Amino acid sequence: MTSSILIARDLHKDYPMNGAAVHxxxxxxxxxxxxxxxxxxxxxxxxxxxxxxxxxxxxxxxxGSVELLGTRLDALSDRELTRLRLTRMGFxxxxxxxxxxxxxxxxxELPMAEAGIGxxxxxxxxxxLLAYVSLEHRAGHRATQLSGGEMQRVAIARxxxxxxALLLADEPTGELDAATGTEILSLFRRLNQDGxxxxxxxxxxxxxxEAGRVIHMLDGRIREARP
Amino acid sequence: MNDxxxxxxxxxxxxxxxxxxxxxxxxxxxxxxxxxxLSGGIEKSFADLLTAKGYQIRLSPKGTxxxxxxxxxxxxxxxxxxxxxxxxxxxxxAVLGTSLYGRGPDSLVTLFGYGIQPEGQGxxxxxxxxxxxxxxxxxxxxxxxxxxxxxxEVGDTVRMVGRLDPQVITGSVDxxxxxxxxxxxxxxxxxxxxVGTVLPVMQALAYGNREDRASLILVKAKEDRHxxxxxxxxxxxxxxxxxxxxxxxxxxxxQRLVYFRQLSYVLGTMSLIxxxxxxxxxxxxxxxxxxxxxxxxxxxxxxxSTIVRQVLIESAVLTVVGGVAGLILGLGTARYLDSxxxxxxxxPAAFSxxxxxxxxxxxxxxxxLSAGCLAGLYPAWVAARAPIAATLRSEAT
Numbered sequence: 001m002t003s004s005i006l007i008a009r010d011l012h013k014d015y016p017m018n019g020a021a022v023h024x025x026x027x028x029x030x031x032x033x034x035x036x037x038x039x040x041x042x043x044x045x046x047x048x049x050x051x052x053x054x055x056x057x058x059x060x061x062x063x064g065s066v067e068l069l070g071t072r073l074d075a076l077s078d079r080e081l082t083r084l085r086l087t088r089m090g091f092x093x094x095x096x097x098x099x100x101x102x103x104x105x106x107x108x109e110l111p112m113a114e115a116g117i118g119x120x121x122x123x124x125x126x127x128x129l130l131a132y133v134s135l136e137h138r139a140g141h142r143a144t145q146l147s148g149g150e151m152q153r154v155a156i157a158r159x160x161x162x163x164x165a166l167l168l169a170d171e172p173t174g175e176l177d178a179a180t181g182t183e184i185l186s187l188f189r190r191l192n193q194d195g196x197x198x199x200x201x202x203x204x205x206x207x208x209x210e211a212g213r214v215i216h217m218l219d220g221r222i223r224e225a226r227p
Numbered sequence: 228m229n230d231x232x233x234x235x236x237x238x239x240x241x242x243x244x245x246x247x248x249x250x251x252x253x254x255x256x257x258x259x260x261x262x263x264x265l266s267g268g269i270e271k272s273f274a275d276l277l278t279a280k281g282y283q284i285r286l287s288p289k290g291t292x293x294x295x296x297x298x299x300x301x302x303x304x305x306x307x308x309x310x311x312x313x314x315x316x317x318x319x320x321a322v323l324g325t326s327l328y329g330r331g332p333d334s335l336v337t338l339f340g341y342g343i344q345p346e347g348q349g350x351x352x353x354x355x356x357x358x359x360x361x362x363x364x365x366x367x368x369x370x371x372x373x374x375x376x377x378x379x380e381v382g383d384t385v386r387m388v389g390r391l392d393p394q395v396i397t398g399s400v401d402x403x404x405x406x407x408x409x410x411x412x413x414x415x416x417x418x419x420x421x422v423g424t425v426l427p428v429m430q431a432l433a434y435g436n437r438e439d440r441a442s443l444i445l446v447k448a449k450e451d452r453h454x455x456x457x458x459x460x461x462x463x464x465x466x467x468x469x470x471x472x473x474x475x476x477x478x479x480x481x482q483r484l485v486y487f488r489q490l491s492y493v494l495g496t497m498s499l500i501x502x503x504x505x506x507x508x509x510x511x512x513x514x515x516x517x518x519x520x521x522x523x524x525x526x527x528x529x530x531x532s533t534i535v536r537q538v539l540i541e542s543a544v545l546t547v548v549g550g551v552a553g554l555i556l557g558l559g560t561a562r563y564l565d566s567x568x569x570x571x572x573x574x575p576a577a578f579s580x581x582x583x584x585x586x587x588x589x590x591x592x593x594x595x596l597s598a599g600c601l602a603g604l605y606p607a608w609v610a611a612r613a614p615i616a617a618t619l620r621s622e623a624t
Contacts, residue, residue, distance in 0.1 A: 058615045095622060099520060
């Protein structure tokens with residue numbers, strides 16, 4: 001029997017714009033089981049990134065609820081929610097957003113340092129994670145010395161630093177060329193095979209096709225969910 | 228990697244901009260340190276000068292400050308005798324200050340004369356030759372400027388002229404004196420040609436007879452801590468004289484130079500404000516440039532407190548680096564300004580306007596550091612309060 005690690009119910013999100021409300025989400029519900037690989041696809045403006053931000057607890061819904069590992073996110077204080085994101089979730093963004101002044105290893109160590117993991121342990125784990133994404137030889141290089149694909153792989157290693165229950169990725173191949181995008185794609189496949197639960201937002205059909213389940217969104221609603 | 232290294236690396240991203248900001252903070256901090264040195268420095272320097280020879284009390288004619296007017300007090304030797312009998316007094320000596328002339332190689336030169344009692348003198352340090360004996364009525368001490376004007380060295384004989392008649396350019400008192408030593412006078416301005424003789428000789432040069440007058444009397448208490456009580460006792464004992472302790476003189480001096488302190492407070496405050504604005508502006512610009520990174524850190528679970536700490540550390544690093552550079556610059560500037568100000572006529576050369584005192588410089592450094600950290604509060608608040616989702620959305624477009 002599988003268990004839901006993420007349950008999102010009837011999520012609405014409205015943004016005020018020029019005195020009117022923009023309805024980014026109009027009642028989206030989603031369950032994600034442990035070990036699943038879910039892709040959220042749809043055209044630009046369909047609400048897929050908004051959905052990801054709500055289930056990742058980096059934005060709050062106008063109505064509806066999100067439950068992660070049995071904890072309702074709206075019941076948490078800002079501090080508790082931040083801690084939950086740090087320890088139970090991993091995030092990968094389109095623009096990588098590594099700290100350019102730090103090395104690849106230091107970037108990976110950062111969430112572990114924030115979680116209070118000791119220096120030696122986090123260093124060892126950072127090197128392991130960099131090896132996992134095939135970048136151990138670039139551990140001492142600054143983010144600015146890495147290619148786009150390498151930066152995204154470091155960002156993935158950073159997202160895995162605190163062994164999250166759920167990894168969320170927002171257009172992870174959006175800034176990469178096709179060949180590099182394919183490398184990231186195979187990395188995600190391997191991650192999922194190794195037991196990581198993944199929710200990936202993408203407009204890349206190839207990336208979506210890799211997922212075990214694809215959710216299509218249009219106009220803030222989930223239109224179709226196919227296995 | 229620790230927070231400090233992270234901060235230094237972050238600041239090093241825009242090296243030229245950070246360097247310019249540090250330079251601005253350094254200049255501003257230099258002004259602050261200079262103003263701090265100026266505000267208390269004059270008093271400190273004045274107090275040091277007054278106690279340089281260990282004399283803590285001055286007696287001067289009623290209603291005057293020492294050497295502030297040409298007024299003199301009568302029966303100087305009688306007062307000195309009474310003072311020397313006081314068991315609380317270690318030494319006492321009268322001083323007469325007057326103008327006189329010396330015969331130089333080509334003409335008469337104007338000099339300042341001190342009549343002193345060598346056994347109780349608090350006015351000079353011997354630099355060459357020997358001191359005057361209390362009964363030496365044939366000797367004279369010269370400042371190096373006076374020696375230069377008179378073309379004299381230790382062992383030479385010089386002629387001193389008192390009570391000069393300007394119509395005929397002859398003096399009614401003319402004495403030949405042997406140069407016993409070269410001295411540095413404590414209260415002389417730079418290059419002042421001063422000479423010193425025992426008191427009776429200078430009285431003769433000044434008045435043409437043995438009129439027993441002096442400009443002031445210096446008193447040394449046996450113990451420093453008893454000086455205020457001794458001053459109070461002397462005030463009662465000599466109601467016709469002004470009695471000043473060093474603290475009294477410093478208080479009078481402080482009152483006279485109150486505008487200096489006000490000026491230094493105003494300029495010091497302004498420099499502090501400029502430092503705060505510089506740091507705050509630089510960090511606000513930096514934070515806004517790095518907002519994408521900052522909200523990503525927030526998104527991945529980095530606490531607001533970590534972000535705030537990071538910005539405050541950057542602020543502290545800027546302040547410390549700028550402050551240290553400012554201190555070095557401030558000390559250099561103070562030295563230069565001091566050399567200009569102390570060359571003003573009438574000011575003792577040993578006097579300083581800018582005195583770097585450990586406690587005041589430390590206080591200024593703490594104030595600067597606190598203000599620097601305070602300057603980081605606004606950019607830290609901007610960084611900590613940045614909306615994660617909205618910023619990520621705007622970064623993605």
